[in-house]
Amino acid sequence: MLFLLDLAFRLGNVYSDNMASNANSVNIESEKRGYHHGDLRSALVQAGLDLLKTRAPDAVSLREIARMAGVSATAVYRHFPDKQALLSALCDEGAEDLARLQQAAMAQAGGGRSGFDAVGRTYVRFALANPTLFRLMMTAPVDSCAPLAALGQDVLAKKILMDNIAALAPVEASQAEQRVFALRAWSIVHGLAMLMLDRQVPADDALIDAVVTSASVGVG
Numbered sequence: 001m002l003f004l005l006d007l008a009f010r011l012g013n014v015y016s017d018n019m020a021s022n023a024n025s026v027n028i029e030s031e032k033r034g035y036h037h038g039d040l041r042s043a044l045v046q047a048g049l050d051l052l053k054t055r056a057p058d059a060v061s062l063r064e065i066a067r068m069a070g071v072s073a074t075a076v077y078r079h080f081p082d083k084q085a086l087l088s089a090l091c092d093e094g095a096e097d098l099a100r101l102q103q104a105a106m107a108q109a110g111g112g113r114s115g116f117d118a119v120g121r122t123y124v125r126f127a128l129a130n131p132t133l134f135r136l137m138m139t140a141p142v143d144s145c146a147p148l149a150a151l152g153q154d155v156l157a158k159k160i161l162m163d164n165i166a167a168l169a170p171v172e173a174s175q176a177e178q179r180v181f182a183l184r185a186w187s188i189v190h191g192l193a194m195l196m197l198d199r200q201v202p203a204d205d206a207l208i209d210a211v212v213t214s215a216s217v218g219v220g
Contacts, residue, residue, distance in 0.1 A: 041079045045179045053131045094133045099156035114215045116164045120212040127193035168219040185217045
């Protein structure tokens with residue numbers, strides 16, 4: 001009787017050890033699959049941004065993004081019904097990143113004319129660091145990604161520009177004149193960014209600093 005009890009105890013320990021081993025195996029396999037956290041949409045957007053570093057938007061596929069995130073294509077379609085929806089999300093993320101960088105640059109520069117210049121220079125440097133995403137943000141058709149020019153005042157990057165213009169423009173400047181100042185400022189930074197991306201002029205930090213100034217816009 002004691003022998004049978006001892007055998008049952010040993011078998012129970014072996015079973016428990018096997019269960020623990022199997023549980024560890026399951027956890028390891030889950031980690032190997034890639035995606036194993038709660039915010040799948042953010043993971044898919046990040047995968048899309050990663051793909052844009054090496055290829056054009058036309059070459060980005062939802063199936064590849066699903067593979068990178070370690071989920072099925074069906075899971076992707078729950079968040080993005082088609083590729084256009086994904087591209088739109090990538091544009092939104094790019095606009096938010098640009099605004100965050102501009103806010104940080106303005107704060108570091110201490111606001112005023114120095115902050116205004118820092119915001120513009122950050123725009124150019126963002127374009128150089130994210131060429132494919134930047135071109136998508138600025139040139140894609142509205143059904144996939146509305147350019148910043150078509151976006152409303154609630155877009156933070158645009159609001160930062162308009163707020164800076166309002167603070168630096170002459171007190172007698174009308175809203176129409178402020179919009180002209182803003183367009184002039186945007187034209188300078190966007191034109192310089194595109195010239196550098198197209199290798200018409202060198203992508204040189206000193207050149208960015210020299211060209212992007214509040215004096216060139218006529219404010220401050």
